[in-house]
Amino acid sequence: MLTPQEENRLKQTAVQVRRNVLRQIKAGGKGHVGGALSIAEILTVLYFKIMRIDPENPRWDKRDRFVLSAGHKCLALYATLAERGFFDKTILDTYGSLGSKLPGHPDMNKLPGVESNTGALGHGLSIAGGMALGLKMDGLDSKVYVIMGDGELAEGSNWEAAAASSHHKLDNLLVFVDRNTLQISGRTVDVMSYEPLEQRWMSFGWGTRVIDGHDIGQIISAAEEFPFEKGKPSVVIANTVKSKGISFAEDRVEFHYWRAKKEEIEKAEEELLEVERRLEA
Amino acid sequence: MSEMKGPIQVFGEALVEVGEKYSNLVAISADSSSGSGLTPFREKFPRRHLEFGIMEQGVIGFASGLATTGKIPFVVAIAPFVTSRPFEMFRNDLGYMRQNVKVVGRCAGISYSDLGPTHQSLEDIAIIRTIPGVTVLNPGDPVEIKRVVHAAAALNGPCYIKLGKEKMPVLYEDDYPFELGKGVLVRDGKEVTIIATGSVFPKAHAATELLVKDGVDVRLIDIHTLKPFDREIVIKAADQTGRIVTVEEHYLAGGLGSLVAETLARAKKSAAIEMIGIDDQFASNGPYEELLGLYGLLPDQIVKTVKDFLG
Numbered sequence: 001m002l003t004p005q006e007e008n009r010l011k012q013t014a015v016q017v018r019r020n021v022l023r024q025i026k027a028g029g030k031g032h033v034g035g036a037l038s039i040a041e042i043l044t045v046l047y048f049k050i051m052r053i054d055p056e057n058p059r060w061d062k063r064d065r066f067v068l069s070a071g072h073k074c075l076a077l078y079a080t081l082a083e084r085g086f087f088d089k090t091i092l093d094t095y096g097s098l099g100s101k102l103p104g105h106p107d108m109n110k111l112p113g114v115e116s117n118t119g120a121l122g123h124g125l126s127i128a129g130g131m132a133l134g135l136k137m138d139g140l141d142s143k144v145y146v147i148m149g150d151g152e153l154a155e156g157s158n159w160e161a162a163a164a165s166s167h168h169k170l171d172n173l174l175v176f177v178d179r180n181t182l183q184i185s186g187r188t189v190d191v192m193s194y195e196p197l198e199q200r201w202m203s204f205g206w207g208t209r210v211i212d213g214h215d216i217g218q219i220i221s222a223a224e225e226f227p228f229e230k231g232k233p234s235v236v237i238a239n240t241v242k243s244k245g246i247s248f249a250e251d252r253v254e255f256h257y258w259r260a261k262k263e264e265i266e267k268a269e270e271e272l273l274e275v276e277r278r279l280e281a
Numbered sequence: 282m283s284e285m286k287g288p289i290q291v292f293g294e295a296l297v298e299v300g301e302k303y304s305n306l307v308a309i310s311a312d313s314s315s316g317s318g319l320t321p322f323r324e325k326f327p328r329r330h331l332e333f334g335i336m337e338q339g340v341i342g343f344a345s346g347l348a349t350t351g352k353i354p355f356v357v358a359i360a361p362f363v364t365s366r367p368f369e370m371f372r373n374d375l376g377y378m379r380q381n382v383k384v385v386g387r388c389a390g391i392s393y394s395d396l397g398p399t400h401q402s403l404e405d406i407a408i409i410r411t412i413p414g415v416t417v418l419n420p421g422d423p424v425e426i427k428r429v430v431h432a433a434a435a436l437n438g439p440c441y442i443k444l445g446k447e448k449m450p451v452l453y454e455d456d457y458p459f460e461l462g463k464g465v466l467v468r469d470g471k472e473v474t475i476i477a478t479g480s481v482f483p484k485a486h487a488a489t490e491l492l493v494k495d496g497v498d499v500r501l502i503d504i505h506t507l508k509p510f511d512r513e514i515v516i517k518a519a520d521q522t523g524r525i526v527t528v529e530e531h532y533l534a535g536g537l538g539s540l541v542a543e544t545l546a547r548a549k550k551s552a553a554i555e556m557i558g559i560d561d562q563f564a565s566n567g568p569y570e571e572l573l574g575l576y577g578l579l580p581d582q583i584v585k586t587v588k589d590f591l592g
Contacts, residue, residue, distance in 0.1 A: 061351075065349075107377075108378060109378075109379060115349070116345075116346075116349075116374075116378060117373055117374075117377045117378045119373075120369055120373050122338075123342050123369075123370060123373060123374055124342075125339075125342075126338075126339040126340075126341070126342025126343050126345075126346065126370075126374070127342045127343075127345050127346040127349075127374055127378075128346060129339075129342070129343050129346060130342060130343035130344060130345055130346020130347040130348070130349070130350075131346040131347070131349055131350060132346070133331070133343065133346070133347060134346065134347040134348075134349070134350025134351070134352050135350055137307075137328070137350075137352070138350065138351075156338075157338040157339050157342075157370075160336035160338060160339030160340075161336075161339045161342065161343075163334075163336070164333055164334070164336060164339060164340075164343060167334075168331075
């Protein structure tokens with residue numbers, strides 16, 4: 001059971017993750033901010049409540065794994081890993097610089113805690129499925145968690161992976177679809193329709209659930225109760241708001257990739273500080 | 282007459298051998314398990330044989346993920362469907378992620394001669410060798426296939442192994458000198474060097490015997506590893522024979538001939554080079570030997586090309 005104190009603490013962490021995202025934007029001047037901010041609560045819950053990990057031993061063989069299939073959301077992954085202690089936070093200030101450990105899409109060979117090199121969409125679920133299968137073959141109880149974008153679902157390779165994960169009964173695999181409903185060109189369903197989304201996953205043999213992807217309690221319940229059906233992989237369709245937490249950018253397609261002005265960053269910083277103060281009180 | 286052996290059958294036997302050696306080795310099929318020579322492995326290690334059906338993009342990602350858990354996946358399918366179709370998965374999930382996965386493209390080149398260009402693979406070496414860190418192997422003899430499979434399993438990193446379909450003569454003894462990344466000097470000679478790779482190495486071997494009989498002092502080099510490439514053996518051949526003929530069942534663009542030319546240009550060496558292979562066209566269809574004949578890859582044709590080249 002989630003206590004009000006714990007919920008408050010996790011909310012504060014999510015704000016800190018958002019501030020870390022902003023810190024990178026400040027360093028690099030631009031980046032994929034919209035989809036990073038929509039997954040802040042999911043990442044916070046996974047890394048601060050759910051996953052079995054050891055930041056001191058990032059390659060621990062009994063760890064749970066996380067794959068960010070929508071690799072362009074990596075500002076949030078870097079922000080969360082730094083907050084969790086996988087690397088020094090000053091590395092966040094190198095975003096955008098030559099040879100930074102924080103490329104515009106994540107590189108597992110550069111940064112501790114990153115599990116796969118995603119960014120080309122439609123790769124992550126297959127890689128995660130292979131991890132889940134390998135862990136099962138070894139009799140390990142580790143889990144594999146994935147975040148996919150909703151725009152990404154147009155890639156056909158995802159549905160190969162969805163079928164194979166179900167065929168191989170990977171009930172140690174939990175996917176969050178970050179349904180923030182926007183992609184570069186506009187509303188995802190206008191660019192390429194994917195509804196009925198939940199039924200689509202069900203028909204591929206997955207256990208499903210739909211939640212509010214910014215509600216800490218709902219994310220925890222889903223992560224604690226998976227697998228939703230025995231012997232099946234699980235998917236959470238998380239309804240989110242793109243650029244969540246920065247009022248002037250929320251649900252606006254222009255902020256998929258943000259070329260930030262100084263005064264915009266200052267305003268965003270102020271807003272996040274205000275939320276932080278409120279939570280502390 | 283040398284004994285003839287099918288490359289896929291030999292590969293299947295070799296896979297059982299390495300499967301016995303490495304308990305973490307798994308075989309991955311994309312539907313064509315028996316055609317890929319996996320039946321003996323599946324019978325011996327049923328739990329380590331993983332079937333994925335016809336999903337040739339996703340299967341590379343699954344192999345990558347399996348490798349992150351310490352497995353050594355061998356992904357085996359018809360060559361174009363594990364190279365050109367999932368090229369981006371090969372590049373990112375195996376190359377960029379540096380995963381210990383072995384991809385085996387079988388029935389490569391024009392060996393699916395009757396099935397036509399959709400099933401032929403004449404660009405696999407050209408595209409896969411652009412991926413940093415991937416070892417590219419193309420054995421030209423049944424003994425060499427076994428050595429290549431053992432070497433790939435022992436190597437920690439992504440590999441591509443190219444296999445033909447038609448039976449090949451056994452030209453090597455079991456103890457012939459094999460070293461990953463090194464060409465094999467099969468015959469020394471001073472007049473001209475034939476450098477051959479993979480399924481048509483036996484054709485070049487037969488041509489060499491005919492040329493020697495006719496008094497031509499041919500040097501013959503077998504290149505089983507295209508990446509890393511044995512630059513030294515090529516530069517030495519250029520220096521010592523001045524003339525090089527390359528023989529491959531591949532497009533001239535980006536294959537062995539290109540590699541030889543690139544190597545010499547970058548070393549600021551010069552040699553006259555003749556390239557035998559398929560030049561900028563989708564290959565035709567029909568019986569395998571007749572198709573090889575369309576592209577000058579039969580022993581008599583190689584002999585004629587070499588003689589014309591010598592003038």
